[in-house]
Amino acid sequence: MQEAIRIIKDEHRVLNSVLFSLRAISREALRTGAKPDFLWLRALLSYVDQFPERLHHAKEELYLFRVLERRSSALGGTLARLRREHAANAGHSVRMRSALTHWERGDPRAGALFANVASDFARFNWRHMRLEEREVLPAAQATFTEADWREINLAFAANNDPLTKSRTRSECEAALRRFVPAHI
Numbered sequence: 001m002q003e004a005i006r007i008i009k010d011e012h013r014v015l016n017s018v019l020f021s022l023r024a025i026s027r028e029a030l031r032t033g034a035k036p037d038f039l040w041l042r043a044l045l046s047y048v049d050q051f052p053e054r055l056h057h058a059k060e061e062l063y064l065f066r067v068l069e070r071r072s073s074a075l076g077g078t079l080a081r082l083r084r085e086h087a088a089n090a091g092h093s094v095r096m097r098s099a100l101t102h103w104e105r106g107d108p109r110a111g112a113l114f115a116n117v118a119s120d121f122a123r124f125n126w127r128h129m130r131l132e133e134r135e136v137l138p139a140a141q142a143t144f145t146e147a148d149w150r151e152i153n154l155a156f157a158a159n160n161d162p163l164t165k166s167r168t169r170s171e172c173e174a175a176l177r178r179f180v181p182a183h184i
C-alpha cells in the first residue's frame, strides 16, 4: 500500500474517534448534569482545527482531488461534493467552538447545542470519509503515476499527526496534552 493511502486512512480513523469522543463526552455530561472537562473538549477541538482541517483536507484537495480531476471527469461530481463538504466541516468546527464558550459560561442551552452539532459533525464526517475510501482512493490507486505517488507520499508524511502515531492510552493523552489551552 502506498504511504499516502495508509496515512490518509489512519488520519480518517483518528478524526472519527475524536468526533465520536466529542459527541460521547458532551452527551454524558448532559445526561448526568455534571460539567464536562472543558479543557479536554477544547483540546480535542484544537486538534481538529490544526490537523484534519488545516492539513488533511487541504492536502486531499491539492494532491488527490486535483490530480484525479486532471486525469478524468468520471469523479467530477463526487470530488465537487467532497470539496463542499470540507468547507462545511469548517462551519461545524466554528459552531462547536462558539457553543462550547457559551456552555462554559453557564448558558443552559449551549450544552445541548454543542452535543447536537458534535453528533451532526461525526455522522457527516463518517459518510464523507467512507465516500473517499470507497471511490476516491481506489481511483487514485488505478490511475496515479509514480511521480504522483512520490509527491502525495511526501506531502502526507510531512503531516506528522501526533494522534495517528499514538498507540496506547498514555501516548494519546500525551499527544492531546499539547492541544490543551496554555493557561492551565
Ligand SMILES: [Fe+2]
Pocket (backbone or CB within 6 Å): 057, 060, 082, 086, 128, 129, 132
Ligand atoms: Fe476529505
